[in-house]
Amino acid sequence: GAGVSQSPSNKVTEKGKDVELRCDPISGHTALYWYRQRLGQGLEFLIYFQGNSAPDKSGLPSDRFSAERTGESVSTLTIQRTQQEDSAVYLCASSPQTGKEKLFFGSGTQLSVL
Amino acid sequence: RKEVEQDPGPFNVPEGATVAFNCTYSNSASQSFFWYRQDCRKEPKLLMSVYSSGNEDGRFTAQLNRASQYISLLIRDSKLSDSATYLCVVNDGNTGKLIFGQGTTLQVKP
Numbered sequence: 464g465a466g467v468s469q470s471p472s473n474k475v476t477e478k479g480k481d482v483e484l485r486c487d488p489i490s491g492h493t494a495l496y497w498y499r500q501r502l503g504q505g506l507e508f509l510i511y512f513q514g515n516s517a518p519d520k521s522g523l524p525s526d527r528f529s530a531e532r533t534g535e536s537v538s539t540l541t542i543q544r545t546q547q548e549d550s551a552v553y554l555c556a557s558s559p560q561t562g563k564e565k566l567f568f569g570s571g572t573q574l575s576v577l
Numbered sequence: 578r579k580e581v582e583q584d585p586g587p588f589n590v591p592e593g594a595t596v597a598f599n600c601t602y603s604n605s606a607s608q609s610f611f612w613y614r615q616d617c618r619k620e621p622k623l624l625m626s627v628y629s630s631g632n633e634d635g636r637f638t639a640q641l642n643r644a645s646q647y648i649s650l651l652i653r654d655s656k657l658s659d660s661a662t663y664l665c666v667v668n669d670g671n672t673g674k675l676i677f678g679q680g681t682t683l684q685v686k687p
Contacts, residue, residue, distance in 0.1 A: 496675065505679035506621070506664070519672045554620060565611065566666075566675060568620035 465489075469555050469569035476545055477577055484540045484572045488557030495538050496558075496566065497530060501551045509553075512538060545576045578603055581667050583678035591686050594655050598663055598681045600648040606670025610641055612650050613664040615680065621664055624650075655685045 468487040476482050488495050497509040508522040512532040523529070527545075532538040542549055552573050556566035583600045590596050602610075610627035625632065627639040627648055638651040648665055665678035 494673075498677070506677040508674060508676055511674045513673070519669075519674045565623040565626070566613075566621075568622070570620055 467555055467557055467567050467569035469553075469572050471572060472570060473573045473575075475575045475577065478547060479544055481541065481543045482545055482574065484542075484553050484555075484574070486538045486540070486555030486557075486569060488536065488538070488555070489567055490536075492557035492559055492567070493535070494558045494560060495532060496556045497538070497540050498554045498556070499524075499551045500554060500571075506554065509540070542574075545574075547576050550574055550576045579678075580604060580669070580676045581665055581678040583665050583681050585679055585681060587682040587684055589684045589686060590655055592655060592657060594685075595651065595653050596655055596683060597652075598650045598665075598683075600650075600665030600667075600678055602646050602648070602665075602667040602676075604667070604670055605646060607646075607667045608670050609668040609675075610639075610648050611666040611675075612637075612639055612648075613666055613677070615662045615664055617661075621677075624663070652683075655683075657685050657687065659683060660685045 470485045496511040498506040510520050510530050514535050515532050527543045530540045552571040554571045556568045558564045558566050581602050612624040613621040614624045615621040625634050627641050631640045636653045640649045662680040662682045664680045
């Protein structure tokens with residue numbers, strides 16, 4: 464596709480349920496990033512991938528959060544046993560190289576945990 | 578200390594004013610620096626990269642001071658359409674990840 468695609472665009476879930484968020488980066492982009500943005504707050508780094516490997520997972524808030532990337536393409540961010548504080552916009556971005564070029568962002572997934 | 582720090586503002590300025598935003602970073606190994614713009618409820622978009630010698634793009638000027646680990650963005654002749662949040666972005670020189678500051682909110686008034 465022409466840009467970074469994220470799905471779903473909106474997700475409403477009940478506390479305690481698991482959710483899976485998907486990101487399709489721009490074809491050929493090596494680096495893929497996940498960020499979280501709570502309402503009125505800045506972007507919080509979660510994890511990034513170089514190819515299919517994740518050199519830095521330091522931003523994942525707890526062991527309820529996990530992410531994977533396959534085929535140097537699609538990535539999924541999984542949140543288990545969701546809590547209300549997980550409510551936020553989850554943004555995915557990709558770039559041709561890690562940390563050296565501009566990021567292309569998707570439109571994000573708005574997650575609401577009731 | 579946060580890895581990337583910005584004054585959150587908000588900065589309220591009249592049209593035509595010149596406004597400057599500052600950003601400091603903690604990792605001396607950082608090598609790539611950017612300013613992004615984020616409109617309300619939208620994803621961030623690259624405004625400009627920041628080069629060691631400083632660089633200009635129309636009304637926007639970015640400066641880097643490596644010794645002080647400090648980045649700035651100057652907006653001249655501000656327009657109503659410049660109203661947005663401006664995000665300072667720095668790469669972690671050790672891991673390569675890109676770290677965002679909290680953002681500085683600008684509101685340009687008529």
